[in-house]
Amino acid sequence: MAEEQPKKRVTKPKEVSADLKAAPAPRARARDAVAVPKKPRAAGRSKSPQVSAADRQRMIAERAYYLAEARSFVGGDCQADWYAAESWVDAHLSA
Numbered sequence: 001m002a003e004e005q006p007k008k009r010v011t012k013p014k015e016v017s018a019d020l021k022a023a024p025a026p027r028a029r030a031r032d033a034v035a036v037p038k039k040p041r042a043a044g045r046s047k048s049p050q051v052s053a054a055d056r057q058r059m060i061a062e063r064a065y066y067l068a069e070a071r072s073f074v075g076g077d078c079q080a081d082w083y084a085a086e087s088w089v090d091a092h093l094s095a
Contacts, residue, residue, distance in 0.1 A: 051093055059089045 051059075063085035068076065 056089065056093070060085045063088055 060082065064078070064081040067081040067085060068078070
């Protein structure tokens with residue numbers, strides 16, 4: 001014997017009253033709106049906050065490490081990495 005599946009209940013959508021169909025939603029009037037002043041946009045990038053000498057030194061050391069890592073720590077010059085990192089950090093801090 002095959003089991004009978006319960007039938008799904010189908011309901012009709014409720015009817016919306018005529019009052020709700022006819023009445024449009026209220027809209028705000030332009031004269032009722034409160035004017036909010038806009039903030040001026042800064043042109044270009046904003047200046048970065050001042051960085052301490054210790055933070056600058058740490059940033060240079062980290063950048064020099066990544067430069068050496070990029071060449072798998074083979075060959076190159078650690079002083080050249082340091083100078084390249086120093087100029088890169090200074091350029092990005094002054095932007």
